[in-house]
Amino acid sequence: MKKELNRLNGTERDKALRRALAVRLENKPAGIDAEKPCPWWTQHVEAEYRAWLNTPEQKPISYLELDPCKPWPPGQPVLLQTQGHQHLAFVRLSGAFFTPRWLGGDIPAKRVHPSELTTRNPRQIWANSYELQLAIALSASSTSQSCAWLKGPFDPEAEPELEALYELASQELERPRSIPGSEPLPSFSVEPRAQRAWTRAEHEAMYRQSAGLDGVIESVAI
DSSP, rough: HHHHHHHSSOOOHHHHHHHHHHHOOOOOTTTOTOSSTTOOHHHHHHHHHHHHSSSSSOOOOGGGGTTSOOOTTTTOOEEEEETTTEEEEOOOOTBOOOSOOOOETTTTTTTOOOGGSSSSSSHTTOOOOOHHHHHHHHTTTTGGGGGGGGGGGTTTTOOHHHHHHHHHHHHHTTTTTTOOOOSSSOOSSSSOOOOOOHHHHHHHHHHHHHHHHTTTTTOOOO
């Protein structure tokens, strides 16, 4: 047990996590590997995590450049402009997926849903591999039998930091439960796209095209 607990850094918060885990490990079910609290954290995932963690800081882009029609890496800095004030946000980390991913949003408007962003830098929050694994396992404790030994309720005296890590995982690692686009997207100083009027030639071409379809499209009684 000492080996996996020593993978935490040794701060006061980490010491509290050690104490909470020690209580859980006393009665953990057979077959549970406390050295790897997240069962699907493979060597391949660990390599992806290390590569992601050591990636140089990307240049911030504006919110308007965050196109939902292309994948983005977690931790990508994004600049938001609200009421004359500039804010720095980041593409959130989703579970143990460290490679670029597609973000939910309004594709016709090319706007990413703000629930895909976080105000906290994922690389700073999850700089400890074991703590991230533990957070993912806590997040899955209600749905995965392998992680059920970490399921709450949490003892307020013995496990406050374990509960705090669970709350952090719920806020920062879990994908939004609401369907992106089901609620109005807030305005981040988005300038409306300039639209031009149709030319006479375009109107005539459209008329000819529609006229040519008159004999092809059949009316259907409803």
